[in-house]
Structure formats: C-alpha cells, structure tokens
Amino acid sequence: MHRKDIFMSHIKSHAWSYVMGFALLSISSVLQLFIPRLLGQFTDQLQLGALTYDQAVRLAVWMIVAGLGIALFRSVSRIYLFRLSRQLETRVRGELFTHWEKLSAQYFNNQRIGDLMSHAISDVGVIREVTMQGYFNVMEACFLIVVSVIAMVTTVNPWLTLITMLPLPLLSLLAYRFNKRIMQQSADMQAAISDLTSRVQEFTAGIRVVKAFIQEKAERMLFTKDNQHAVDMNRRFVRSNSLFGALSSGIVGFSFLVSVVLGGILVLKDVITLGEFVAFNTYLSLLMGPIENLGKVVNLLQRGKASELRLLEIFNTAPDIVDDVVAKPDIQDLTGEIEIRNLTFSYPEAKHPTLRNISLKVPKGSSLAIVGRVGSGKSTLVHLLVRLYNPPKNTVFVDGHDIHEIPLRTLRGQIGIVPQDQFLFSSTIRDNIGFDPNPYSDAQVVEAAKVAQVYDNIVEFPNQFETALGERGISLSGGQRQRVSIARAIIKKPSVLIFDDSLSAVDTITEDLILEGLKSVMNKRTTIIIGHRISSVQNADQIIVMDEGRIVERGTHQQLLAKNGMYADMHHKQMLDQEAERQDGQELGPMVSRLLQGGKAAYE
Known part of the structure; x- marks a missing residue:
C-alpha cells in the first residue's frame, strides 16, 4: 500500500482531539484581548483625572483574572496538543521499526546503520517538533491575528490598522523565497548527521582492528572530516534560518514604527484617544510574537517536509519477500524433505x-x-x-x-x-x-x-x-x-x-x-x-x-x-596440514627444553 503522507493522516485520525485543543487555545487567545482593552480604559481614565481607587482595583482584578485564565487554558491546550505529538512520534517510530522487520536482507545490505539511526531518531524527532511547536504556533497565530485585527478595526481605527498591517504580507513573500533553500539545507544537514553517525558506528564496531593496525590517527582524520562537514551543513542552515528571522523581525519592527508614528499623529489630532493608542499598540504587541513564530514555523515545516519525504521513501519500499499469493495457510508443519x-x-x-x-x-x-x-x-x-x-x-x-x-x-x-x-x-x-x-x-x-x-x-x-x-x-x-x-x-x-x-x-x-x-x-x-x-x-x-x-x-x-x-584433493591437503601441525608440536617440546637449558646456563 502506497503511503502518501504522515502529518495529514495523523490529523484526520485525531481530528476531534485537535478541535478540542484548538478550542482551548482559542479561549486563551480571546482572554488575551481583554488586556489591551483594560489598559486602554485605565489610560483614558488616568488622562482625564477620573480614575478612582475602586476603578483601579477593579481593573487590576480583571487583569489578574484574565492572566490566570490565559495561563490555565494555554497550558491545558499545550499539554493536550503536545500529547498528540508524542503519540505521533511513538506511532511513527513503532511503524518504522515494524516496517524494517518486513524488509528483506537485501535492503539492509544497501543501507548504512548511521542512516537508519538518523531516520529513527532525528527524522522522527523533527516530525514530533512539527506537530508539537509547528501546529501549536500556527493555530495560535492564525486565531490571534484574526481576532486581534477585528478588535483593532472595531475598537480603535480601521485605517490605522490597515496601514500598520500593510508590511506584514511581506512575510509570506519572504517565506516563499526561503522555502526551497531551507528544505534543501535541512536535507543536507540530516545527511551529514547520518554520515557522522555511520562513521562513529563503524569505528566502534571495528575498534580492535583500528588498534591492531595502529590506525587511530587515520580514523581521527576521517572523523574530523565528517564532523567538520556536519558543522558546515549546520552553519549553512543556521545562516539561512537567522537571515530569515532577522528579515522577519525587521518587517515586524517596521509595522511597530508605523503604528507609533501614525498613531501618535492621530492622538495629537484627537482622532483617537491616548487609551486607544495604548490599546492598539498592546494589540500589536500581542500579534508580534505569533507573527514572528510563523516565520520560525515556516522553517520547521520545511524541515518536517524533508523528514517526511525520507520516511515515506522507507514506508513505500515494499518488502520483496512476503507470503506469496499462492501460499497455503494450512501448511503448519514440515517433515524436512x-x-x-x-x-x-x-x-x-x-x-x-x-x-x-x-x-x-x-x-x-x-x-x-x-x-x-x-x-x-x-x-x-x-x-x-x-x-x-x-x-x-x-x-x-x-x-x-x-x-x-x-x-x-x-x-x-x-x-x-x-x-x-x-x-x-x-x-x-x-x-x-x-x-x-x-x-x-x-x-x-x-x-x-x-x-x-x-x-x-x-x-x-x-x-x-x-x-x-x-x-x-x-x-x-x-x-x-x-x-x-x-x-x-x-x-x-x-x-x-x-x-x-x-x-x-x-x-x-x-x-x-x-x-x-x-x-x-x-x-x-x-x-x-x-x-x-x-x-x-x-x-x-x-x-x-x-x-x-x-x-x-x-x-x-x-x-x-x-x-x-x-x-x-581437499582431504589430502588437510591431512598434510594436520600431520605438519602434529610434527611441529612434537618438535616444539624439545626446542623449548633446549632454550630453557641454555637460558639457565647463561644465568649461572
């Protein structure tokens, strides 16, 4: 059976669990929207000089309640969704091992142990990270962006919201430009880890041969070469990842700059109040984290796609030795003819x-x-x-x-x-x-x-x-x-x-x-x-x-x-060898005695 995906099949089989996790995360996101509104009210009342002690206490209590609610629902949703990712990791690793058991000896003749270990540990680990951090951040960002933008448009100013959000679509273009590069570099990094793992496994398995032939220096040079290659591949990936992160942060920072400058002008012109300005920037602050996380998620998704393709290649390798269609299940015992x-x-x-x-x-x-x-x-x-x-x-x-x-x-x-x-x-x-x-x-x-x-x-x-x-x-x-x-x-x-x-x-x-x-x-x-x-x-x-x-x-x-x-001819040669060994053994005794006697005379 040809397997087409790992992620989507997992989501489909746990659809209601993901819906529940998304619902809990949505409640946490909605509660976050109360914080900017409460801060806006506090600022307006303070500016007008109308803030009383009771109002300040009431606003503080509501902020505490909202914070506790955010912490509770966010924590529960993380536990819920992260548990699903661990279930996926356990299942994929188990299915991988089971599938390996079905494959013939010929398959393993053409594979390196380091590659197999990398698939079972590193690639499956990336799959877990995608479903753990990736899905969580995507869900949070998508919902929080939508509800925050709606709140900013309806409670502050639609034009300020539109102009502030204009630079953000550049993140999508940036992600598209970095897509193939990060995916390829992720594959190269995993391949380098496989090479390094194979080198270590081969060295430890052959340590006695290495020592017997005094090849420690040569082996150290080979290991250093593979180790440096792994470092180089990681550096390439980190450079691309860091560049993507820096550009993403720059776009987000530009949105903040637009918000502060344009929002400040609107406050001076009495288009919006100071409280609305504070609330707007607090909404924007809530958005920046998830938006920046989306950039990281893009990188993680590309790594996940590369790992998924490698694992699917294994899963879609059909075992060439299986029970034939002509197999007879009623054959239970053999006599041995x-x-x-x-x-x-x-x-x-x-x-x-x-x-x-x-x-x-x-x-x-x-x-x-x-x-x-x-x-x-x-x-x-x-x-x-x-x-x-x-x-x-x-x-x-x-x-x-x-x-x-x-x-x-x-x-x-x-x-x-x-x-x-x-x-x-x-x-x-x-x-x-x-x-x-x-x-x-x-x-x-x-x-x-x-x-x-x-x-x-x-x-x-x-x-x-x-x-x-x-x-x-x-x-x-x-x-x-x-x-x-x-x-x-x-x-x-x-x-x-x-x-x-x-x-x-x-x-x-x-x-x-x-x-x-x-x-x-x-x-x-x-x-x-x-x-x-x-x-x-x-x-x-x-x-x-x-x-x-x-x-x-x-x-x-x-x-x-x-x-x-x-x-x-084989029998004759073996008989001659046995006779030679027997004669050597008979001659060895007197030779040892003469050597011992000579050593004793020299000592005396």
Missing part, C-alpha cells in the same frame, strides 16, 4: 549468476554436507532455503511444496540455522539461546548449551546464564559465540537444521565433541552442514562439492575419495 530442481539464481545487482543449474534431493531425516571454495555459492544456497532471498518459482521444494507455497512463519519456524557470522545480541546468554517466539524453560536452555558444548564455559562466569554480553556478544570468544549460536538453533528442535560453517572457530577436539553431541539432535532431522574441514562433513549421508556456483561432485565420503577429484 528438500528437493532443488534446476536452480539458477542471481543477486539483484550481480552481473553473473551465483548458482547455476543446481539439482539435488535431501530425503527427510538425512544429512547433506556442502563443501567448496570460498565464494562458490554454499551460503547462498541455504539462504534461499529460508527465503532470505527469493528463489525462482518451481525450483526449491520442501515436503513436495514449492517453497513459495509455504507461509514464511511456518518455513522459518521449522528451520534452525546457525549463520556464518555468529551474531549475538547484547542481552544475557540465556536470552540469546532462547531467542525464539516460544518460551523455553531453564532446563531446555541448559540442555541446548550442553549439546553445543558451551555449558562448561557458561557456568564459569559469575552470573552463568544471566551473564550480559557486550555488543554483538563481544565478551565471548569466537568459538563460544559459535557454540551459543548452535545452542540457539537446536533448542527450537526444528525439522531442518542448517550449520553454515559453524565449527570453523573451534578446535578439532571441541568439534568432535559437538558433532558427537549433535548426533541425538540430528537423528530423524534433515541436516545441512556447510564446512571447510573434511572432518566435520565426512559422516554425512551425501556430500556435494560446489565450485563457481555449480555442483561438480557428489557422493559419500568414500565415493568422493575414490573419484580422486576436488574433494579428494
């Missing part, structure tokens, strides 16, 4: 296919291992199985159903995947293992940790499973993060288990323990293992070898060794 028929797949911006003519069948409850060089398409294949990307129709089947016929919630709920990047959230270990819509008991979390061979590491922490992890789980080692990710997948007890190179950060002994523990979990479950170590895949029911997006070999471990092809 997988078949791929002549699958060829290209990423949206890729020039060449990543996968070419892939065909294979994985019976339910069996295991498939995928090996191959880096970039051969192994991870892409499993990403298509969970529809992180959309495969062509009639190419990927689960339980005999085209994957497009299976609701996304069912498909992803029945597949447990251990991703390659081992991402963990900065919450507790327990929350990371139990990361699922379904609640899990402590016993289930402990069982999953034991199967993943991470339980012994967890209980060594002071808070054990309630240990809070740092950003991206940084307080754990690479191997521990992988094993927590494995526990997170197996606790679901899914129909299909996918391990995307999930044992690369553990040693061979831990790998054997994990594989042994996974036997009970993998029993009667379809399992797909992507790996580089032959030791982690050799027991699979079938193994495929991929190269440049194609399946170049397939079979069992023994069958592939007999073919003496790419798989056999």
Whole structure:
C-alpha cells in the first residue's frame, strides 16, 4: 500500500482531539484581548483625572483574572496538543521499526546503520517538533491575528490598522523565497548527521582492528572530516534560518514604527484617544510574537517536509519477500524433505549468476554436507532455503511444496540455522539461546548449551546464564559465540537444521565433541552442514562439492575419495596440514627444553 503522507493522516485520525485543543487555545487567545482593552480604559481614565481607587482595583482584578485564565487554558491546550505529538512520534517510530522487520536482507545490505539511526531518531524527532511547536504556533497565530485585527478595526481605527498591517504580507513573500533553500539545507544537514553517525558506528564496531593496525590517527582524520562537514551543513542552515528571522523581525519592527508614528499623529489630532493608542499598540504587541513564530514555523515545516519525504521513501519500499499469493495457510508443519530442481539464481545487482543449474534431493531425516571454495555459492544456497532471498518459482521444494507455497512463519519456524557470522545480541546468554517466539524453560536452555558444548564455559562466569554480553556478544570468544549460536538453533528442535560453517572457530577436539553431541539432535532431522574441514562433513549421508556456483561432485565420503577429484584433493591437503601441525608440536617440546637449558646456563 502506497503511503502518501504522515502529518495529514495523523490529523484526520485525531481530528476531534485537535478541535478540542484548538478550542482551548482559542479561549486563551480571546482572554488575551481583554488586556489591551483594560489598559486602554485605565489610560483614558488616568488622562482625564477620573480614575478612582475602586476603578483601579477593579481593573487590576480583571487583569489578574484574565492572566490566570490565559495561563490555565494555554497550558491545558499545550499539554493536550503536545500529547498528540508524542503519540505521533511513538506511532511513527513503532511503524518504522515494524516496517524494517518486513524488509528483506537485501535492503539492509544497501543501507548504512548511521542512516537508519538518523531516520529513527532525528527524522522522527523533527516530525514530533512539527506537530508539537509547528501546529501549536500556527493555530495560535492564525486565531490571534484574526481576532486581534477585528478588535483593532472595531475598537480603535480601521485605517490605522490597515496601514500598520500593510508590511506584514511581506512575510509570506519572504517565506516563499526561503522555502526551497531551507528544505534543501535541512536535507543536507540530516545527511551529514547520518554520515557522522555511520562513521562513529563503524569505528566502534571495528575498534580492535583500528588498534591492531595502529590506525587511530587515520580514523581521527576521517572523523574530523565528517564532523567538520556536519558543522558546515549546520552553519549553512543556521545562516539561512537567522537571515530569515532577522528579515522577519525587521518587517515586524517596521509595522511597530508605523503604528507609533501614525498613531501618535492621530492622538495629537484627537482622532483617537491616548487609551486607544495604548490599546492598539498592546494589540500589536500581542500579534508580534505569533507573527514572528510563523516565520520560525515556516522553517520547521520545511524541515518536517524533508523528514517526511525520507520516511515515506522507507514506508513505500515494499518488502520483496512476503507470503506469496499462492501460499497455503494450512501448511503448519514440515517433515524436512528438500528437493532443488534446476536452480539458477542471481543477486539483484550481480552481473553473473551465483548458482547455476543446481539439482539435488535431501530425503527427510538425512544429512547433506556442502563443501567448496570460498565464494562458490554454499551460503547462498541455504539462504534461499529460508527465503532470505527469493528463489525462482518451481525450483526449491520442501515436503513436495514449492517453497513459495509455504507461509514464511511456518518455513522459518521449522528451520534452525546457525549463520556464518555468529551474531549475538547484547542481552544475557540465556536470552540469546532462547531467542525464539516460544518460551523455553531453564532446563531446555541448559540442555541446548550442553549439546553445543558451551555449558562448561557458561557456568564459569559469575552470573552463568544471566551473564550480559557486550555488543554483538563481544565478551565471548569466537568459538563460544559459535557454540551459543548452535545452542540457539537446536533448542527450537526444528525439522531442518542448517550449520553454515559453524565449527570453523573451534578446535578439532571441541568439534568432535559437538558433532558427537549433535548426533541425538540430528537423528530423524534433515541436516545441512556447510564446512571447510573434511572432518566435520565426512559422516554425512551425501556430500556435494560446489565450485563457481555449480555442483561438480557428489557422493559419500568414500565415493568422493575414490573419484580422486576436488574433494579428494581437499582431504589430502588437510591431512598434510594436520600431520605438519602434529610434527611441529612434537618438535616444539624439545626446542623449548633446549632454550630453557641454555637460558639457565647463561644465568649461572
């Protein structure tokens, strides 16, 4: 559904609330008109020498009552209208986050984190300011200008009012001239903030690499450059904003000058009384604040329009991975039989296919291992199985159903995947293992940790499973993060288990323990293992070898060794590497002993 606006839809959905807020603000504005009239009466009576004590007290009391009424109704109207703006801010930010959840991984591949943060915080904040200060000031100014002008015409002098108000329409022309400039500069300022946020996020995420390569100075220079750019963009915006404010104040000041000069002449000619002159200038003083605020509102509205356009661009980005029109809601469970028929797949911006003519069948409850060089398409294949990307129709089947016929919630709920990047959230270990819509008991979390061979590491922490992890789980080692990710997948007890190179950060002994523990979990479950170590895949029911997006070999471990092809070559090289490591370890002991003996002799 194409979304056309944010502001107007909010106003329409809360129309009566805005009417109530406007009514309260109108009462406050009407009460303000009593002050000039009371001051005029006081001045006329004082000039005539007819002001009595009782009259002075009565006028003072009425002024106090009017002031209290103004304060009361203005405060209530502000609370009423400002609450609506906070509701809009909360709703838009919630809708934005919900919409992001619907978008595919490909969308986030093309976005910077700094831009996303700027949209969620800065742009939504501007939206709030527009509905908070902008609407309030516009309502107050429009009503107060109308009623004040009527009062000035009817109670003082229409010609004085007309001539005094003549310069004010120039404010509209001024606002029109500054319109596009302020809007563009606001967009540039938000973009500069996004760049700066992205720079900080990238630096903090890669702080260990920065320090390891002694790049602090280079990073500081890059940050200084982005920081200065943000300052320059803000200065441009402030200059335009200040110039607009100064010119607006100049126009308002000229109206005051006309009022004082022309009004003074009319008083000297007895066209108006001194009290009417005081009342007129008090009316004009009441107008000046709202009129000047209108100038500020014009700037705010332009910033709001720029932010609204950026947010609408996100809201109108349609998710490319949703339940297909052919999806069958009655499919609730999967047994795990997988078949791929002549699958060829290209990423949206890729020039060449990543996968070419892939065909294979994985019976339910069996295991498939995928090996191959880096970039051969192994991870892409499993990403298509969970529809992180959309495969062509009639190419990927689960339980005999085209994957497009299976609701996304069912498909992803029945597949447990251990991703390659081992991402963990900065919450507790327990929350990371139990990361699922379904609640899990402590016993289930402990069982999953034991199967993943991470339980012994967890209980060594002071808070054990309630240990809070740092950003991206940084307080754990690479191997521990992988094993927590494995526990997170197996606790679901899914129909299909996918391990995307999930044992690369553990040693061979831990790998054997994990594989042994996974036997009970993998029993009667379809399992797909992507790996580089032959030791982690050799027991699979079938193994495929991929190269440049194609399946170049397939079979069992023994069958592939007999073919003496790419798989056999990988196995041979890994065996040589293991033998070399073993020999290095055997030679290291005597070498260390000789070094220690030599050091002892030198010391003696």
